[in-house]
Amino acid sequence: xxxDPASAPVADRVRDLNERYRHHGxxxxxxxxxxxxxxxxxxxxxxxxxESVVLLHMISVMDRTTxxxxxxxxxxxxxxxxxxxxxxxxxxxxxxxSIRPDPEKIRELDRFGALHLSDPDACCDLRxxxxxxxxxxxFDAWITGRKRxxxxxxxxxxxxxxxxxxxxxxxxxxxxxxDDVRDYMIxxxxxxxxxxxxxxxxxxxxxxxxxxxxxxxxxxxxWRGKDKVExxxxxxxxxxxxxxxxxxxxxxxxQEETTMSVxxxxxxxxxxDWNGELAAPEDTGAAAVLLPSDADPEVLRDRLDQLKLVAxxxxxxxxxxxxxxxxxxxxxxxxxxxxxxxHVIADQYAMARRVGFDEVEIDLDLxxxxxxxQWLRRAEWxxxxxxxxxxA
Amino acid sequence: xxxxxxxxxxxVRERVAQFRAQVERRIDGxxxxxxxxxxxxxxxxxxxxxxxxxxxxxxxxxxNSRQMxxxxxxxxxxxxxxxHFTTRQNIQYNWPLxxxxxxxxxxxxxxxxxxIQTSGNTIxxxxxxxFAGAAADEIEDPRPYAELLRQWSxxxxxxxxxxxxxxxxxxxxPNDRAVVKAHDIGLEIVKNDAGETGFRVLVGGGLGRxxxxxxxxxxxxxxxxxxxxxxxxxxxxxxxGRRDNKYKARIKITVHENGLDEFKAQVEDRFALLRGQFGGxxxxxxxxxxxxxxxxxxxxxxxxxxxxAYDNDPVFRAWVDTNVAEHAVDGYALLTISLKAxxxxxxxxxxxxxxxxxxxxxxxxxxxxxxxxxxNVILPHVAKSDLPAIHARLQQHGLAxxxxxxxxxxxxxxxxxxxxxxxxxSIPVAQQIATRFDExxxxxxxxxxxxxxxxxxxxxxxxxxxxxxxxxxxxxGVENYQITLGGDGTEDAAIGTRTGPGFAYDxxxxxxxxxxxxxxxxxxxxxxxxxxxYKRVGMAPFKAALYPAExxxxxx
Numbered sequence: 006x007x008x009d010p011a012s013a014p015v016a017d018r019v020r021d022l023n024e025r026y027r028h029h030g031x032x033x034x035x036x037x038x039x040x041x042x043x044x045x046x047x048x049x050x051x052x053x054x055x056e057s058v059v060l061l062h063m064i065s066v067m068d069r070t071t072x073x074x075x076x077x078x079x080x081x082x083x084x085x086x087x088x089x090x091x092x093x094x095x096x097x098x099x100x101x102x103s104i105r106p107d108p109e110k111i112r113e114l115d116r117f118g119a120l121h122l123s124d125p126d127a128c129c130d131l132r133x134x135x136x137x138x139x140x141x142x143x144f145d146a147w148i149t150g151r152k153r154x155x156x157x158x159x160x161x162x163x164x165x166x167x168x169x170x171x172x173x174x175x176x177x178x179x180x181x182x183x184d185d186v187r188d189y190m191i192x193x194x195x196x197x198x199x200x201x202x203x204x205x206x207x208x209x210x211x212x213x214x215x216x217x218x219x220x221x222x223x224x225x226x227x228w229r230g231k232d233k234v235e236x237x238x239x240x241x242x243x244x245x246x247x248x249x250x251x252x253x254x255x256x257x258x259x260q261e262e263t264t265m266s267v268x269x270x271x272x273x274x275x276x277x278d279w280n281g282e283l284a285a286p287e288d289t290g291a292a293a294v295l296l297p298s299d300a301d302p303e304v305l306r307d308r309l310d311q312l313k314l315v316a317x318x319x320x321x322x323x324x325x326x327x328x329x330x331x332x333x334x335x336x337x338x339x340x341x342x343x344x345x346x347x348h349v350i351a352d353q354y355a356m357a358r359r360v361g362f363d364e365v366e367i368d369l370d371l372x373x374x375x376x377x378x379q380w381l382r383r384a385e386w387x388x389x390x391x392x393x394x395x396x397a
Numbered sequence: 398x399x400x401x402x403x404x405x406x407x408x409v410r411e412r413v414a415q416f417r418a419q420v421e422r423r424i425d426g427x428x429x430x431x432x433x434x435x436x437x438x439x440x441x442x443x444x445x446x447x448x449x450x451x452x453x454x455x456x457x458x459x460x461n462s463r464q465m466x467x468x469x470x471x472x473x474x475x476x477x478x479x480x481h482f483t484t485r486q487n488i489q490y491n492w493p494l495x496x497x498x499x500x501x502x503x504x505x506x507x508x509x510x511x512x513i514q515t516s517g518n519t520i521x522x523x524x525x526x527x528f529a530g531a532a533a534d535e536i537e538d539p540r541p542y543a544e545l546l547r548q549w550s551x552x553x554x555x556x557x558x559x560x561x562x563x564x565x566x567x568x569x570x571p572n573d574r575a576v577v578k579a580h581d582i583g584l585e586i587v588k589n590d591a592g593e594t595g596f597r598v599l600v601g602g603g604l605g606r607x608x609x610x611x612x613x614x615x616x617x618x619x620x621x622x623x624x625x626x627x628x629x630x631x632x633x634x635x636x637x638g639r640r641d642n643k644y645k646a647r648i649k650i651t652v653h654e655n656g657l658d659e660f661k662a663q664v665e666d667r668f669a670l671l672r673g674q675f676g677g678x679x680x681x682x683x684x685x686x687x688x689x690x691x692x693x694x695x696x697x698x699x700x701x702x703x704x705x706a707y708d709n710d711p712v713f714r715a716w717v718d719t720n721v722a723e724h725a726v727d728g729y730a731l732l733t734i735s736l737k738a739x740x741x742x743x744x745x746x747x748x749x750x751x752x753x754x755x756x757x758x759x760x761x762x763x764x765x766x767x768x769x770x771x772x773n774v775i776l777p778h779v780a781k782s783d784l785p786a787i788h789a790r791l792q793q794h795g796l797a798x799x800x801x802x803x804x805x806x807x808x809x810x811x812x813x814x815x816x817x818x819x820x821x822x823s824i825p826v827a828q829q830i831a832t833r834f835d836e837x838x839x840x841x842x843x844x845x846x847x848x849x850x851x852x853x854x855x856x857x858x859x860x861x862x863x864x865x866x867x868x869x870x871x872x873x874g875v876e877n878y879q880i881t882l883g884g885d886g887t888e889d890a891a892i893g894t895r896t897g898p899g900f901a902y903d904x905x906x907x908x909x910x911x912x913x914x915x916x917x918x919x920x921x922x923x924x925x926x927x928x929x930x931y932k933r934v935g936m937a938p939f940k941a942a943l944y945p946a947e948x949x950x951x952x953x
Contacts, residue, residue: 069874097873187430191430191434191444193817194817194818301636322432322435322558323435323518323558324558324640325518325555325556325557325558325559325635326635326636326640328554328555328556328557328558328635329555329632329635329636330636332555332632333632333670336670336671336674337670350428350432352415352419352432352436353557353558355554356554356555356557357554359554360554360555374426374427374429375427375428376427379422379427382415382418388411389404389407389408389411389412389552390552391408391548391549391551391552391553392549392553392554394404394548394678394682395548395549395624395675395678395679395682396674396675396676396678396679397676397677397678
């Protein structure tokens with residue numbers, strides 16, 4: 006053993022460490038990495054993205070003074086910046102360092118913030134790779150949240166990696182599956198990045214991150230339409246990785262946004278037979294309106310007779326206001342067509358019918374995930390209903 | 398007591414079948430975890446620190462022996478041989494496997510029980526006075542109304558996705574044993590000047606992070622209006638309650654932020670709209686329910702056996718003095734079986750203990766048992782002359798602890814030993830306090846004293862209404878326990894006041910001892926309870942005893 010273990014060649018130390026921790030789990034690897042002399046000075050590099058909170062939480066439990074490096078490229082989503090503050094405070098992390106690109110270089114190379122349009126690689130290099138490289142200078146090792154299931158070049162990831170014979174990269178979650186991440190977040194009641202629920206399973210800089218459709222790879226929304234899969238902070242053979250390696254899959258084809266939807270009634274699925282527009286509730290001349298879930302149904306009181314269709318929006322299946330809005334419209338005397346539109350799940354079909362909705366409008370994604378038979382199972386909504394026994 | 402109609406039976410079976418399918422659909426991916434979560438919560442299934450937890454409803458705390466035996470069977474078959482009775486008259490199993498849960502629900506349905514709406518953002522299991530139908534001070538048995546509310550709230554299509562959970566409690570007696578003032582809706586059966594019975598309706602009470610005492614929204618509500626009025630309240634809350642912040646989503650905050658007058662005005666409007674919906678079918682159902690709650694026939698019994706034992710056996714006498722309450726019928730008693738044996742986990746019962754309690758209920762208590770929110774089990778209709786025999790049986794099963802209402806009859810939430818939300822341990826603190834005062838043999842001298850412990854700010858241990866409340870927090874990775882004094886969960890409901898800085902884990906039991914010694918010094922007579930002494934002398938002497946150094950430095 007050398008006197009100063011951290012000064013032994015990186016390749017030897019990585020080999021030893023992988024050997025030693027081969028059969029350990031994620032938390033054990035992380036806990037030991039924080040104190041193992043062969044690892045040395047260590048920092049967590051976190052994007053405060055969709056799944057970052059897992060490692061941040063582990064660190065907060067093991068040693069909340071561990072340095073956390075957050076690269077603020079100055080191109081991030083507002084939501085990410087706020088989330089970074091909220092999570093750091095909630096977890097009590099005491100050494101979160103927000104690191105920004107060198108302002109001199111920005112002035113020189115990307116004065117108008119448009120470099121990402123002409124040369125995304127140069128933009129990543131300027132704002133992220135160089136920034137991180139200088140921030141990592143004092144450290145012997147850094148922790149990343151990369152996982153094998155993320156595929157591509159990550160499929161053969163080890164716990165410990167040699168980064169260009171300079172530094173060790175620790176990947177405690179290498180062997181975690183998608184479910185492990187989700188379970189960990191649920192079990193520990195961890196706050197989610199607000200953009201996840203809006204269709205962003207992987208979050209980078211604002212200009213180069215787009216939504217991901219059902220069935221697409223999680224990272225498909227990163228640099229969409231470009232032959233680029235990594236920003237470049239992760240190196241292979243000493244060089245930043247940005248392209249899909251030959252012979253591997255992962256080229257994402259942008260999908261067209263779809264506006265098709267499915268109407269569910271007691272008879273099952275059908276196409277929408279309403280051809281007109283759905284107007285805002287303020288539009289007093291309209292024959293069909295869409296009521297947001299925070300609307301007061303009273304606004305429609307004076308023209309209930311003239312309305313042919315009222316759709317009530319369900320922004321989330323957990324937002325139950327629409328059920329009360331529907332019941333109130335019926336009590337106010339509305340007898341026209343009443344539709345629940347949005348994120349309503351099959352298990353709520355009977356509830357929707359019982360409060361007075363005639364039909365439910367869902368998007369194709371949901372209709373694919375919860376096919377017709379799951380909705381038809383709740384079509385007998387009049388059976389087993391306590392309310393009908395009490396309300397005669 | 399109530400037994401399921403064919404309708405109830407079919408409903409519960411259908412619900413189990415649905416949940417079985419939901420579990421399968423979660424496994425095959427057609428339900429996301431986010432979507433499955435509220436569905437499992439509606440069926441009482443939580444994900445806790447180590448495993449799933451199933452919470453089973455004991456509506457208004459009433460059980461028969463067959464049901465209690467089934468709870469024992471479930472504990473043995475699918476769990477680790479015990480169950481935990483909670484502060485909301487439920488029982489929790491802490492170790493079930495997801496795949497077994499539908500079978501457990503079927504086993505519950507076999508005896509007319511369920512786990513529906515014991516969690517989630519919906520109307521929860523309706524609770525009632527655990528002495529209902531037997532207490533001497535009762536105006537009317539509250540349980541038929543609680544059952545009517547159960548049927549109304551079960552699967553109510555409008556109220557399955559409320560801003561937050563919603564709890565209703567009913568009492569039929571002026572001495573409030575159901576803590577109705579700390580509920581989202583509290584219902585007290587009262588008599589008006591004309592001699593009619595109706596409800597005083599309270600709204601917006603609750604403990605948790607922001608403890609509030611419920612406010613009267615209707616002084617006297619005719620009994621027939623119960624369902625439309627409750628529906629009006631929940632319906633207004635569903636639209637008005639905040640959904641942007643989980644910690645501001647309970648109705649207590651809605652009432653607080655909008656003001657009681659504005660909230661009441663909206664409720665009365667909605668009530669007018671809804672009243673016509675209930676045309677008498679509910680009252681007819683209520684009449685059928687009431688018939689089932691008729692008090693059992695309790696024939697006069699000779700008291701000499703009881704008197705002899707009471708006069709000659711000091712252990713029996715101490716147990717009777719603490720654990721037996723006055724029954725409405727002469728010669729009978731309400732017997733509370735303590736689940737707070739010194740050093741054990743408060744509220745836990747083994748399958749064997751459950752079976753013994755079921756057997757005693759069948760033999761001696763008209764086949765009835767009750768679960769109290771103070772996590773004990775009650776035999777509500779026991780002839781006093783049978784008490785010596787019952788006491789002997791309980792002694793054999795570790796169930797004869799004589800401490801009801803005393804310092805070791807502690808309410809404690811599961812705390813960091815089980816709960817993912819907890820920031821500190823609570824069960825070990827309860828165990829240490831109980832053991833300590835048992836060693837000192839001071840418990841009976843100290844007299845009535847309610848200690849309540851919560852392991853986090855969510856206050857599941859009701860510490861706000863403990864005479865001594867203990868709140869365990871996490872301060873920079875170290876457990877720290879704050880103490881409150883003077884809380885009260887009865888008709889004189891009050892929220893406790895903090896003594897000052899908290900205490901470390903190893904200092905909390907000595908701190909409680911200091912408080913008790915201070916009380917013993919200050920009290921005017923052994924008849925003056927801890928709470929009465931506190932009300933008379935205030936915080937000062939307790940504070941001085943707890944923080945002597947601080948007092949000195951202030952004097953210097």
